[in-house]
Amino acid sequence: MNANRIVAHPSGARSERVHAAVLTATQELLDEGGYPAATVDAISQRSGVSKATIYKHWPSRTAVAAKAFGQLMAGELPLPDTGSTRQDLIEQVCRVSAFYASARGNVFAQLLAACVDDEAGAAYFREYFLTGRREAITTLWQRALGRGDVSAALHIDDVIDLLFGPLIFRRLTGHYDLTEPHARRLAETALDGLLTQ
Amino acid sequence: MNANRIVAHPSGARSERVHAAVLTATQELLDEGGYPAATVDAISQRSGVSKATIYKHWPSRTAVAAKAFGQLMAGELPLPDTGSTRQDLIEQVCRVSAFYASARGNVFAQLLAACVDDEAGAAYFREYFLTGRREAITTLWQRALGRGDVSAALHIDDVIDLLFGPLIFRRLTGHYDLTEPHARRLAETALDGLLTQ
Amino acid sequence: MNANRIVAHPSGARSERVHAAVLTATQELLDEGGYPAATVDAISQRSGVSKATIYKHWPSRTAVAAKAFGQLMAGELPLPDTGSTRQDLIEQVCRVSAFYASARGNVFAQLLAACVDDEAGAAYFREYFLTGRREAITTLWQRALGRGDVSAALHIDDVIDLLFGPLIFRRLTGHYDLTEPHARRLAETALDGLLTQ
Amino acid sequence: MNANRIVAHPSGARSERVHAAVLTATQELLDEGGYPAATVDAISQRSGVSKATIYKHWPSRTAVAAKAFGQLMAGELPLPDTGSTRQDLIEQVCRVSAFYASARGNVFAQLLAACVDDEAGAAYFREYFLTGRREAITTLWQRALGRGDVSAALHIDDVIDLLFGPLIFRRLTGHYDLTEPHARRLAETALDGLLTQ
DNA sequence: GTATAATCGAGACGGTACGTCAAGTCTTATG
DNA sequence: CATAAGACTTGACGTACCGTCTCGATTATAC
Structure with missing residues (x-):
């Protein structure tokens, strides 16, 4: 439901690496310190993916965390x-x-x-x-x-x-x-x- | 329930004026712009009660808003x-x-x-x-x-x-x-x- | 020099007790934590003299501290x-x-x-x-x-x-x-x- | 003397704009109302540089004012x-x-x-x-x-x-x-x- | 002795500024 | 052209301390 509201994001091999790195980092942060720990800066730093790139793939911090949590x-x-x-x-x-x-x-x-x-x-x-x-x-x-x-x-x-x-x-x-x-x-x-x- | 957890607040005539002013201001802000509009600064400004005083009466912004909402x-x-x-x-x-x-x-x-x-x-x-x-x-x-x-x-x-x-x-x-x-x-x-x- | 600029203050036995208590407390605080520690609230609390009374005897926090220091x-x-x-x-x-x-x-x-x-x-x-x-x-x-x-x-x-x-x-x-x-x-x-x- | 104690600050074109804007605004404020007028909020507002950025470039309000004054x-x-x-x-x-x-x-x-x-x-x-x-x-x-x-x-x-x-x-x-x-x-x-x- | 005025304790209060934090945007340079 | 790096704006946070204020309690002195 509502899948269509979800923003399109860049595709390709690099994108997938970015996706995986961000989600993994976010999952770790969520497990370590809950949602408050999963700040975009922290995710960026741990994943090695820049903030700008994160915001190209997801509309908001919540969206990143939500997807990471779902995967988790x-x-x-x-x-x-x-x-x-x-x-x-x-x-x-x-x-x-x-x-x-x-x-x-x-x-x-x-x-x-x-x-x-x-x-x-x-x-x-x-x-x-x-x-x-x-x-x-x-x-x-x-x-x-x-x-x-x-x-x-x-x-x-x-x-x-x-x-x-x-x-x-x-x-x-x-x-x-x-x-x-x-x-x-x-x-x-x-x-x-x-x-x- | 849990009434005992709630900090005692200063009493007396001045306190009541402060309480009333803060809660009224908060109610207005909640009605006008929801919880995001009810920042402590905004409440302080509209009520004429200083931020420091607000924090002496309530433990957090949420607490102020919760009580104001309850009254509302x-x-x-x-x-x-x-x-x-x-x-x-x-x-x-x-x-x-x-x-x-x-x-x-x-x-x-x-x-x-x-x-x-x-x-x-x-x-x-x-x-x-x-x-x-x-x-x-x-x-x-x-x-x-x-x-x-x-x-x-x-x-x-x-x-x-x-x-x-x-x-x-x-x-x-x-x-x-x-x-x-x-x-x-x-x-x-x-x-x-x-x-x- | 400039003694005339110094505010007159209440006199009498009570006043003297207040003076002594405030100056002693201030001296202790100055020795313990320097000028930053000698806040008017701290002086009031330690001396048992209320803030209002302190401000009846001295024009400012600095004045209290200056006199206390001089005595010290x-x-x-x-x-x-x-x-x-x-x-x-x-x-x-x-x-x-x-x-x-x-x-x-x-x-x-x-x-x-x-x-x-x-x-x-x-x-x-x-x-x-x-x-x-x-x-x-x-x-x-x-x-x-x-x-x-x-x-x-x-x-x-x-x-x-x-x-x-x-x-x-x-x-x-x-x-x-x-x-x-x-x-x-x-x-x-x-x-x-x-x-x- | 002591130059090495001073924190390195971000460099580049943007930084220079920030530096110049902050120092100019501070100089004006110092000339208009002295040090008390040069609050970080006032500097931020007048320079168009945000407080957070100011604190990334200087360790304290005093440091900003000191440098601005030196330049002045x-x-x-x-x-x-x-x-x-x-x-x-x-x-x-x-x-x-x-x-x-x-x-x-x-x-x-x-x-x-x-x-x-x-x-x-x-x-x-x-x-x-x-x-x-x-x-x-x-x-x-x-x-x-x-x-x-x-x-x-x-x-x-x-x-x-x-x-x-x-x-x-x-x-x-x-x-x-x-x-x-x-x-x-x-x-x-x-x-x-x-x-x- | 009691009235009455000065004095005081307690602490609430407004005000002003502080330094901090995180979201989201933007710029530059790299591969 | 997607990225990394990270500077930047924005807006709010909660805190600290000053000096003023209100109130009721406590004196000291005049009657």
């Missing part, structure tokens, strides 16, 4: 497959909760925050991180649909946001701990609904 | 009372969704973002805005409990986060529009649960 | 009396040079600097420190006159400034070390004159 | 050349005395004061102003040596400090007026020596 997280958070839709979903909520509570979860929150006033960066974040996560859950959901565990009338966007939106809310406001029992109970409540049937 | 929003978003728990909750989700889509909703998002790297500010945000919102929903929920519409086994924190967390998620990532039909459908999904009974 | 130095730098005018003067120049090179000499320089933009403070500095020093040298000079070692045609102000002005110059600009041999040679040159007779 | 004074205070060593020296002392009594002499005093707590600035002041003055006098002295008017045994540093240190002392403490007759008498006293031969 690719492959992390694999989907559970217990055979039970209920268990799979609960397990995934717990995993994501644990992720938000981790150091990288903190970077995630910082990135989300940075995107609030940087729509270009936000597009990168969606493109290189969020979309991937949503697709993973969609896969899981389709499995559930195949089994008839869930209603085809539900919208996947609602499902995803109901399951994971609360965790993000908690991560950002800090009003509730991101512990496993809390995550589990939350998932169960989401699955069962709030109203007495 | 007090009384807004009144609770619906249709007689039906289901309708009340759906209606409230729609109202909050509309709020997030508004200019002040944007300020809310900016504030949330600013709190990510400012724990002191976050404490203010919880104290002067978030807690109030949660209490309002709690009231609504207690009414539902009285009617037997909902199970006493549910935790109010889960309820609140399930209903409103998704909206915040959508506001922050921009992956889904905050329109009334979307909000309504989301609320209904939350109320009914994700799994086929 | 009273009795220091006693006059030599070797029986030889030449030796006495040389010795005194050496002593003053050593003083300028010391920690308190540094405070002296800071005070001199502070007086540049504070005429009220400068008046105090003259009154409570400089005048005393000049009078001491004058005494020495009168002894020399009595012995016929020096010409009555010379002006004591010229004598004093010729002997000690160069040291201050060196202290302030740092272009020449304030060591004993340098001081001695300087004094000898001053005594003998620059031109071949 | 270059060429001022030309050496007298009457043919008589005695007259030349007396004349020069009178000129310097008049300078100290002037508006720019006041700036000189302020600069000297500012250097007391800013060694980096002091290095600039020596480098760009004081050294030049000393060299001028040295030239005059060498002429005198060539004529045999003065003893080769004297040290030029002593000579300079004896002649001009007293003036600075008087300028700073204000205990004696910087008038022409006073300056003349002082110079004569220095030339002839304090002791009866």
Whole structure:
């Protein structure tokens, strides 16, 4: 989604070297000191790529960080497959909760925050991180649909946001701990609904 | 919640004048240009209160803005009372969704973002805005409990986060529009649960 | 000189306690951290005398520090009396040079600097420190006159400034070390004159 | 002297524009309102050079002002050349005395004061102003040596400090007026020596 | 003894400048 | 022509200290 908003950038062999160097450097910085450490100067210095070049490839610092973070997280958070839709979903909520509570979860929150006033960066974040996560859950959901565990009338966007939106809310406001029992109970409540049937 | 974390501030008549002037100025700036416009220098200039004094009363710019915003929003978003728990909750989700889509909703998002790297500010945000919102929903929920519409086994924190967390998620990532039909459908999904009974 | 420029201050027993407390505190602070440490806030806190009261007794921070310093130095730098005018003067120049090179000499320089933009403070500095020093040298000079070692045609102000002005110059600009041999040679040159007779 | 203590600054065409603009603006401000008027913000605004850039080129406000002042004074205070060593020296002392009594002499005093707590600035002041003055006098002295008017045994540093240190002392403490007759008498006293031969 | 005026402690406050930081743009020279 | 190097502008940050101010408490002295 919104891939078209992402700026075209120079192509060719040199570009690829530049891309790789910048992203690697950014990933290291994000892991070492979070988003605040990944200043454009620091990225430039560590990667050996000049600031001007960085800004030729990405529209903003946030965009660089978002892409680097997306790459960093690719492959992390694999989907559970217990055979039970209920268990799979609960397990995934717990995993994501644990992720938000981790150091990288903190970077995630910082990135989300940075995107609030940087729509270009936000597009990168969606493109290189969020979309991937949503697709993973969609896969899981389709499995559930195949089994008839869930209603085809539900919208996947609602499902995803109901399951994971609360965790993000908690991560950002800090009003509730991101512990496993809390995550589990939350998932169960989401699955069962709030109203007495 | 966390009220004790918030630093005591000087009291007395002079302090109250300072407080009022700063908060009013901040509210105006937030309404005019959002959080980015509410710089400490701008607040100082408009309120006639010196920067140093502002920093004596609040730990950070975010804290000032959080309190000003909380005051600004007090009384807004009144609770619906249709007689039906289901309708009340759906209606409230729609109202909050509309709020997030508004200019002040944007300020809310900016504030949330600013709190990510400012724990002191976050404490203010919880104290002067978030807690109030949660209490309002709690009231609504207690009414539902009285009617037997909902199970006493549910935790109010889960309820609140399930209903409103998704909206915040959508506001922050921009992956889904905050329109009334979307909000309504989301609320209904939350109320009914994700799994086929 | 210029004593008349010095502001009148409250009198009585309470005032004396205030005076003593402030000056003692200031002296301690000057000795501990030099003029920069003797901020009015620090003096107020250590002395237990409120800032407003301090400003009722002295026109400026510099004035307080100047008087405190003068008191601190009273009795220091006693006059030599070797029986030889030449030796006495040389010795005194050496002593003053050593003083300028010391920690308190540094405070002296800071005070001199502070007086540049504070005429009220400068008046105090003259009154409570400089005048005393000049009078001491004058005494020495009168002894020399009595012995016929020096010409009555010379002006004591010229004598004093010729002997000690160069040291201050060196202290302030740092272009020449304030060591004993340098001081001695300087004094000898001053005594003998620059031109071949 | 001490040139090596002064930080290297960026070079190239852009740097030179920056240097020139900053120094010119500072000179104007010094002439208009003395050292207190030459705040870094004011220099930045008038020169069109940003504060950050100024701090990349100079270690402190004092350093900027010192260099600007040195440039401002270059060429001022030309050496007298009457043919008589005695007259030349007396004349020069009178000129310097008049300078100290002037508006720019006041700036000189302020600069000297500012250097007391800013060694980096002091290095600039020596480098760009004081050294030049000393060299001028040295030239005059060498002429005198060539004529045999003065003893080769004297040290030029002593000579300079004896002649001009007293003036600075008087300028700073204000205990004696910087008038022409006073300056003349002082110079004569220095030339002839304090002791009866 | 008490009234009343001078004096004081406490510390909030406005003001001014400081020196720092990082984002993003621009220039120059190199390969 | 894409890059490296890094100078540069911009705008805000949080801090420091001055000297003034307000208020209520504490004296000292006059009655």
